[in-house]
Every structure is written in structure tokens, then in C-alpha cells.
Amino acid sequence: MQNYYHPAPSRTIPAPDYPVAMAYVPWQHFSDTYEPDKALQCGTIFPELNKPFLGRKGCRL
Amino acid sequence: MTANSRYKSKAALLHWINMVSFAADDAALYLDTHPQDQEALAYFANYSGLRRQAMEDFAEAFYPLTRDASQNSRQQWDWGAGPLPWEGGC
Numbered sequence: 001m002q003n004y005y006h007p008a009p010s011r012t013i014p015a016p017d018y019p020v021a022m023a024y025v026p027w028q029h030f031s032d033t034y035e036p037d038k039a040l041q042c043g044t045i046f047p048e049l050n051k052p053f054l055g056r057k058g059c060r061l
Numbered sequence: 062m063t064a065n066s067r068y069k070s071k072a073a074l075l076h077w078i079n080m081v082s083f084a085a086d087d088a089a090l091y092l093d094t095h096p097q098d099q100e101a102l103a104y105f106a107n108y109s110g111l112r113r114q115a116m117e118d119f120a121e122a123f124y125p126l127t128r129d130a131s132q133n134s135r136q137q138w139d140w141g142a143g144p145l146p147w148e149g150g151c
Contacts, residue, residue: 030091030100036080036108045087 074119075151078126081111126151 018024032047039045042052085108091101116130124143144150 028091028095030095030098030104033084033104036084039087040080040083045084046091 071119071123074115074122078112078115078119081108081115084108085112 028046028048033039033045034042034047034050036045042050044050085105088101088105088108092098092105095101116126119126120130120139125140126143128140
């Protein structure tokens with residue numbers, strides 16, 4: 001049966017040291033930061049963590 | 062923003078304190094998981110220094126925001142000098 005949830009082969013993580021059924025979070029590295037006023041307004045100094053909610057009433061736009 | 066340009070008003074200085082405090086806090090969270098990151102350490106040192114200076118300036122110009130920032134230059138305990146939260150203090 002065609003498995004619709006299999007990610008494209010290019011996006012699978014190389015198997016050897018990554019057992020299945022485990023979640024992995026990429027390690028964050030200190031790069032550029034927002035200016036303090038924008039950081040306070042966005043709620044983070046790190047652009048890569050600035051993920052505003054884009055849905056409405058719990059659904060996607 | 063130069064040091065003295067922030068002293069236009071109490072609100073501006075409070076906003077500056079909020080900004081530099083937030084930046085220091087967020088960097089601290091990052092340092093919790095990256096204790097050897099030199100760039101983050103320098104970033105934190107910078108903003109916590111700015112915060113300490115701003116707290117002292119505020120205490121000198123208005124009233125202390127925290128007990129340890131109270132200025133004893135007035136030779137009296139001024140910790141309760143500012144307006145209380147329900148009186149519009151912060």
C-alpha cells in the first residue's frame with residue numbers, strides 16, 4: 001500500500017546513529033541577533049526562533 | 062542609542078531597561094545550554110552591564126526599581142520612595 005507519509009528519500013536522516021521513533025532537535029548556534037527593540041517586540045533575540053503563529057482560530061491561513 | 066539620549070523621559074528609560082533586560086535574559090537562556098559559547102558570553106556581559114547601568118541611572122533619577130539598585134547617596138532608605146504598583150508605579 002502506498003505509504004503517503006514517507007518523507008522524500010532526500011530528507012531521511014542517515015540511519016546509523018539515529019534510531020527510529022526518536023525526536024531530534026538540531027543544535028542551535030549563536031549567529032546574528034535582532035536589535036534589542038525588535039527582540040523585545042518579537043519575543044526573541046534570535047531570528048531563527050522568531051516563529052509567529054500564522055493560523056487563525058487554530059486553523060492554517 | 063547613546064547613554065544620555067535615553068534620558069528623555071522616565072518612560073523611555075523604563076523601555077530601555079525592558080529592552081536590555083530582555084536581551085540579557087534571552088542570552089542567559091541560550092547560555093544555559095551553551096555554557097562555553099564565547100560570543101553569547103560577550104553578548105550577555107554587554108547587555109547585563111547596560112542593564113546594571115540603566116538601573117542605577119533610574120534609581121538616581123527617579124526611584125530604585127529593586128532594593129539592590131537603591132542609591133544610598135540620599136543617606137536614607139529610599140526603597141519605598143517610588144509610587145506603588147496600584148498608584149501607577151511599575
